[in-house]
Amino acid sequence: MKVLKIDxxxxxxxxxxxxxxxxxxxxxxxxxxxxxxxAADNPALMDxxxxxxxxxxxxxxxxxxxxxxxxxxxxxxxxPSPQGxxxxxxxxxxxxxxxxxxxAERAIYLHEIQDPGNLGTILRTLAWFGGFRCMLSxxxxxxxxxxxxxxxxxxxxxxxxxxxxxxxxxxxxxADIACLDMNGGSIKSAAFHHAACLAFGNEARGLPEQIKARxxxxxxxxxxxxxxxxxxxxxxxxxxxxxxxx
Amino acid sequence: MKVLKIDxxxxxxxxxxxxxxxxxxxxxxxxxxxxxxxAADNPALMDxxxxxxxxxxxxxxxxxxxxxxxxxxxxxxxxPSPQGxxxxxxxxxxxxxxxxxxxAERAIYLHEIQDPGNLGTILRTLAWFGGFRCMLSxxxxxxxxxxxxxxxxxxxxxxxxxxxxxxxxxxxxxADIACLDMNGGSIKSAAFHHAACLAFGNEARGLPEQIKARxxxxxxxxxxxxxxxxxxxxxxxxxxxxxxxx
Numbered sequence: 019m020k021v022l023k024i025d026x027x028x029x030x031x032x033x034x035x036x037x038x039x040x041x042x043x044x045x046x047x048x049x050x051x052x053x054x055x056x057a058a059d060n061p062a063l064m065d066x067x068x069x070x071x072x073x074x075x076x077x078x079x080x081x082x083x084x085x086x087x088x089x090x091x092x093x094x095x096x097x098p099s100p101q102g103x104x105x106x107x108x109x110x111x112x113x114x115x116x117x118x119x120x121x122a123e124r125a126i127y128l129h130e131i132q133d134p135g136n137l138g139t140i141l142r143t144l145a146w147f148g149g150f151r152c153m154l155s156x157x158x159x160x161x162x163x164x165x166x167x168x169x170x171x172x173x174x175x176x177x178x179x180x181x182x183x184x185x186x187x188x189x190x191x192x193a194d195i196a197c198l199d200m201n202g203g204s205i206k207s208a209a210f211h212h213a214a215c216l217a218f219g220n221e222a223r224g225l226p227e228q229i230k231a232r233x234x235x236x237x238x239x240x241x242x243x244x245x246x247x248x249x250x251x252x253x254x255x256x257x258x259x260x261x262x263x264x
Numbered sequence: 265m266k267v268l269k270i271d272x273x274x275x276x277x278x279x280x281x282x283x284x285x286x287x288x289x290x291x292x293x294x295x296x297x298x299x300x301x302x303a304a305d306n307p308a309l310m311d312x313x314x315x316x317x318x319x320x321x322x323x324x325x326x327x328x329x330x331x332x333x334x335x336x337x338x339x340x341x342x343x344p345s346p347q348g349x350x351x352x353x354x355x356x357x358x359x360x361x362x363x364x365x366x367x368a369e370r371a372i373y374l375h376e377i378q379d380p381g382n383l384g385t386i387l388r389t390l391a392w393f394g395g396f397r398c399m400l401s402x403x404x405x406x407x408x409x410x411x412x413x414x415x416x417x418x419x420x421x422x423x424x425x426x427x428x429x430x431x432x433x434x435x436x437x438x439a440d441i442a443c444l445d446m447n448g449g450s451i452k453s454a455a456f457h458h459a460a461c462l463a464f465g466n467e468a469r470g471l472p473e474q475i476k477a478r479x480x481x482x483x484x485x486x487x488x489x490x491x492x493x494x495x496x497x498x499x500x501x502x503x504x505x506x507x508x509x510x
Binding site: 052056139142145147148149171173176206240242243245246247248249250252253256257260261264 | 388393496506
């Protein structure tokens with residue numbers, strides 16, 4: 019990966035520059051450690067470039083490392099007190115894992131998810147259980163924004179991602195799509211366990227009709243006591259993932 | 265409940281005044297609706313007082329209602345564009361439900377939980393499934409702060425709460441305490457399903473030894489693929505609750 023100028027690195031806090039340069043920032047000791055752990059399984063992550071202040075000059079990394087001053091680190095960081103270590107990570111390393119129909123892998127499709135904390139928490143759960151890819155529709159929060167990266171606690175390096183996925187890709191790729199919605203069958207049912215793709219709607223609006231009305235769409239719900247209207251979106255995804263892995 | 269002066273209502277954004285006056289604010293149409301729904305099962309909530317701008321003057325409520333100007337509402341609200349409806353809710357209505365050993369109720373004990381969004385999400389899950397009380401240790405985030413109330417989406421009105429619970433109360437009240445930690449037994453085990461109390465530690469530090477080392481403490485974990493270190497705290501609680509209700 020090309021080493022960016024400091025002025026360009028600063029721009030990576032904005033989505034359009036992440037797209038232009040094809041990389042994003044991951045800040046702090048924990049995220050960099052998780053990046054290095056993930057690189058063992060995914061060599062494309064070895065193209066990441068590390069930026070360290072004097073405090074981290076002896077950090078054990080096989081990644082290309084660029085020393086920077088505290089002043090420069092403060093400019094690159096989006097926290098008031100930067101730790102002094104930050105990686106620039108190639109987006110392609112995470113999002114171009116090809117789909118293979120014969121693989122024992124399941125897909126989580128999120129339609130217009132908005133909350134960065136929700137997406138980060140979901141990625142953390144997908145990495146915890148393993149064997150999932152995460153597909154995002156157009157209009158979803160950018161998974162490479164710093165709030166998602168941070169709340170994923172590094173899980174973003176472990177989960178194959180697909181961005182801007184059209185509904186047609188879903189419906190042509192998967193024979194059955196389990197749609198999470200109101201008044202559906204129980205997620206404990208065999209039909210739910212057979213679905214290779216699980217689809218979840220936006221925090222406020224749920225799933226659009228164009229997905230729920232497809233021939234290969236089946237509706238499921240998480241049975242509750244009926245006191246309140248809904249579960250948090252990340253909770254719904256996490257419980258479904260747990261049910262499948264149980 | 266005594267009607268507070270507007271100047272005192274404003275102070276309810278601070279914890280010490282919520283404790284002094286014994287009430288908290290819940291803002292917006294959805295929260296007020298959930299409050300009224302919950303009052304059907306919990307008549308003490310009928311002591312809540314509603315503050316409405318002209319826009320909401322015809323809101324159907326059996327609660328005492330005080331009309332206020334848009335200017336006053338803007339002062340009471342903690343959002344930049346207030347909806348125009350807000351309730352002042354007595355804390356005692358939510359936290360003094362007595363514990364009864366013979367009841368088919370389970371307890372979730374959270375030790376020094378810090379993140380308001382985590383607590384709100386957990387309350388939402390407890391209300392969704394029903395049959396749980398939520399116990400908080402000293403040093404936990406205040407459940408009546410506006411971020412918790414908002415992210416609970418009104419679930420806070422449905423879950424019995426106990427605050428500042430000493431460890432001794434836990435260990436004397438419950439014969440078995442299921443402690444969620446690393447390297448424990450699976451939550452699918454019968455022993456986990458028998459525990460009437462589940463204990464969870466702080467986001468960063470986990471559970472303290474003084475709880476895990478008790479004679480009636482049993483350690484459990486959520487089995488994962490081993491790629492990352494931990495799940496989000498709210499996710500851990502939510503999956504355990506789901507496992508028990510499954």
